[in-house]
Amino acid sequence: xxxxxPNLTPTLMPNPIPEANRPDGKAVPALxxxxxxxxxxxxxxxxxxxxxxxxxxxxxxxINIIATAGLNITVGYAGLLSIGHSxxxxxxxxxSALLAIHAGTPLAVNVVAGAVAAFIVxxxxxxxxxxxxxxxxxxxxLAAQYSLYFVFQQWTRVTGxxxxxxLPRIDIFGMGDTGFYFFVILLATLLCTASRNLFRTRIGRGxxxxxxxxxxxxxxxxxxxxxxxxxxxxGAAYAGVAGALGAAFLRMVNPDQFTLGxxxxxxxxxxxxxxxxxxxxxxxxxxxxxxxxxxxxxxxIFGGGGTVDxxxxxxxxxxxIFGVLIVGFLMLEPRGxxxxxxxxxxxxxxxxxxxxxx
Amino acid sequence: MSQFLEYSLIGIASGGAxxxxxxxxxxxxxxxxxxxxxxxxxxxxxxxxxxxxxxxLKLGWPVGLLAAVIGSALxxxxxxxxxxxxxxxxxxxxxxxxxxxxxxxxxxxxxxIWGADILQLPEFLPQRPLFLGDxxxxxxxxxxxxxxxxxxxxxxxxxxxSRAGIAIRATSSDQITAEGLGINIRRVFAMTWAMAGLLAAVxxxxAGGINGITPQLGDVALNVLAVVMLAGMSSVGxxxxxxxxxxxxxxxxxxxxxxxxxSFIPYLVVLLVMSIRPTGLFGEQRIxxx
Numbered sequence: 181x182x183x184x185x186p187n188l189t190p191t192l193m194p195n196p197i198p199e200a201n202r203p204d205g206k207a208v209p210a211l212x213x214x215x216x217x218x219x220x221x222x223x224x225x226x227x228x229x230x231x232x233x234x235x236x237x238x239x240x241x242x243i244n245i246i247a248t249a250g251l252n253i254t255v256g257y258a259g260l261l262s263i264g265h266s267x268x269x270x271x272x273x274x275x276s277a278l279l280a281i282h283a284g285t286p287l288a289v290n291v292v293a294g295a296v297a298a299f300i301v302x303x304x305x306x307x308x309x310x311x312x313x314x315x316x317x318x319x320x321x322l323a324a325q326y327s328l329y330f331v332f333q334q335w336t337r338v339t340g341x342x343x344x345x346x347l348p349r350i351d352i353f354g355m356g357d358t359g360f361y362f363f364v365i366l367l368a369t370l371l372c373t374a375s376r377n378l379f380r381t382r383i384g385r386g387x388x389x390x391x392x393x394x395x396x397x398x399x400x401x402x403x404x405x406x407x408x409x410x411x412x413x414x415g416a417a418y419a420g421v422a423g424a425l426g427a428a429f430l431r432m433v434n435p436d437q438f439t440l441g442x443x444x445x446x447x448x449x450x451x452x453x454x455x456x457x458x459x460x461x462x463x464x465x466x467x468x469x470x471x472x473x474x475x476x477x478x479x480x481i482f483g484g485g486g487t488v489d490x491x492x493x494x495x496x497x498x499x500x501i502f503g504v505l506i507v508g509f510l511m512l513e514p515r516g517x518x519x520x521x522x523x524x525x526x527x528x529x530x531x532x533x534x535x536x537x538x
Numbered sequence: 539m540s541q542f543l544e545y546s547l548i549g550i551a552s553g554g555a556x557x558x559x560x561x562x563x564x565x566x567x568x569x570x571x572x573x574x575x576x577x578x579x580x581x582x583x584x585x586x587x588x589x590x591x592x593x594x595l596k597l598g599w600p601v602g603l604l605a606a607v608i609g610s611a612l613x614x615x616x617x618x619x620x621x622x623x624x625x626x627x628x629x630x631x632x633x634x635x636x637x638x639x640x641x642x643x644x645x646x647x648x649x650x651i652w653g654a655d656i657l658q659l660p661e662f663l664p665q666r667p668l669f670l671g672d673x674x675x676x677x678x679x680x681x682x683x684x685x686x687x688x689x690x691x692x693x694x695x696x697x698x699x700s701r702a703g704i705a706i707r708a709t710s711s712d713q714i715t716a717e718g719l720g721i722n723i724r725r726v727f728a729m730t731w732a733m734a735g736l737l738a739a740v741x742x743x744x745a746g747g748i749n750g751i752t753p754q755l756g757d758v759a760l761n762v763l764a765v766v767m768l769a770g771m772s773s774v775g776x777x778x779x780x781x782x783x784x785x786x787x788x789x790x791x792x793x794x795x796x797x798x799x800x801s802f803i804p805y806l807v808v809l810l811v812m813s814i815r816p817t818g819l820f821g822e823q824r825i826x827x828x
Contacts (some may be wrong), residue, residue, distance in 0.1 A: 322760070327802060350630070447638065496649035506639030511621070
């Protein structure tokens with residue numbers, strides 16, 4: 181059998197590498213260039229079609245896509261369960277906000293700074309992954325979540341405590357929110373492409389090997405410690421970018437944006453979208469961001485015209501729906517929305533992918 | 539000094555609920571290798587069931603307690619049977635995420651039924667404070683600790699010496715061998731979940747009795763996680779020591795440094811312990827093969 185990509189043995193890597201061309205050459209009918217053009221046109225035309233609200237949601241979705249893509253690197257590809265993702269988003273947000281306020285640097289610089297700060301913090305909290313793994317590691321990330329939240333909240337002199345920080349207004353391309361939308365979309369496209377390409381490189385393949393069996397990966401000559409740390413750092417760096425963008429867009433940062441609940445939200449986005457899939461990150465983030473909006477609209481239509489306490493019902497309902505989505509997708513379609521998409525396009529489902537390695 | 543002593547005793551007493559919840563945690567983990575992140579929500583839900591039975595249905599507290607414990611065990615059984623049984627053999631991380639989802643569902647359901655405000659559980663333990671020398675312990679805490687301690691002891695004895703307990707331990711040391719020896723490991727899984735549900739309700743009522751219950755009551759389970767990690771996940775005896783230790787640390791730190799530190803320091807301790815002894819203080823080293 182011709183094997184164009186020097187690959188790990190199938191037993192080590194039962195999961196097909198999503199998005200990449202498969203060795204058997206027939207599996208991936210890539211989206212046609214025409215479809216790509218349509219997608220690009222839709223993304224560019226989008227802000228001119230709808231209201232400010234639509235643009236606002238578009239930006240939020242794009243920011244969440246970046247954060248989800250990052251978590252997918254850590255959880256989906258490298259198999260390191262992280263339940264502290266929102267804390268890394270917070271690191272990026274605070275770092276960039278502090279820069280913007282005290283140094284007045286432009287957004288691009290702030291975003292990079294946010295990414296670097298989150299990368300470093302991610303590495304620090306990845307250190308426990310040198311000795312512990314699996315569920316133990318999840319607890320370490322939980323500890324990261326709590327320690328960082330604690331810092332955000334208690335280091336009042338720098339972070340502004342519970343009240344948080346307010347950022348100056350920025351205008352990109354002199355187009356207000358629309359300009360911001362284009363900037364975020366550009367970055368999201370760039371970062372998604374980067375992470376897709378990452379999994380065609382040695383490092384990305386290394387992540388997958390570590391996920392499948394870290395001892396076996398070590399025997400194959402992969403520096404497991406370094407790869408695990410790197411996976412953590414990269415995921416956190418994406419989170420940092422998302423945090424910096426979110427801070428600049430919402431023009432405020434406060435600790436309540438970075439709670440455990442938000443971390444679970446992103447975990448849900450990864451699971452619902454599809455683990456180890458870039459398309460999954462995109463679909464999952466969009467879906468999870470929009471569900472509460474649909475819910476709100478649905479409730480206000482069917483909720484008897486505002487007689488019920490909307491806020492009181494909305495947030496518990498949202499929690500229930502998040503939970504049901506996580507559980508439902510894990511049980512019924514472990515490959516998430518990306519898997520559903522593949523099925524719709526008539527792509528063959530491999531038996532291995534159903535076993536759903538984490 | 540006597541103040542420090544008082545805080546210490548209160549802390550140790552408040553560790554009781556942690557011990558109970560952590561025991562529930564550990565048996566599920568031991569039998570099925572499932573790390574149950576929904577434990578805190580099960581506690582919370584059990585406390586709400588108790589509230590519903592005693593305050594809303596006016597059943598009186600002994601019946602209410604029984605109803606809450608049984609209801610909580612039933613819910614746990616349903617969770618196991620419907621959501622986790624079909625997932626046997628899937629990667630651990632997937633199972634963990636399922637329990638996270640379950641926790642989210644339980645929290646939302648409780649908020650939907652009972653609202654987000656604090657509800658006070660009925661008082662049924664003697665209120666009179668206990669004096670040890672010149673140190674005062676609130677009656678609720680002292681009696682709560684004693685009853686919780688008795689339950690924990692009963693559970694440990696049951697776990698050590700009963701047939702069912704032996705079946706659980708056999709399953710935890712090797713599932714396939716246990717199955718081969720005629721132990722119905724599916725029943726063992728179901729049993730551990732039912733027991734965990736039972737323990738969760740007791741722990742939830744003990745924890746909720748102090749400051750009232752909200753849908754966020756489950757967050758105390760994060761301290762339970764700290765207990766379990768400190769003890770090393772698989773050690774029943776270690777849980778008792780770690781539970782008391784975490785309760786003590788939390789209260790003393792909270793009293794001297796402020797409440798914000800109280801939820802943070804236990805995790806710092808856990809991180810430190812884990813970077814020195816990854817398996818916890820009393821955990822067993824599991825050998826992995828490729």
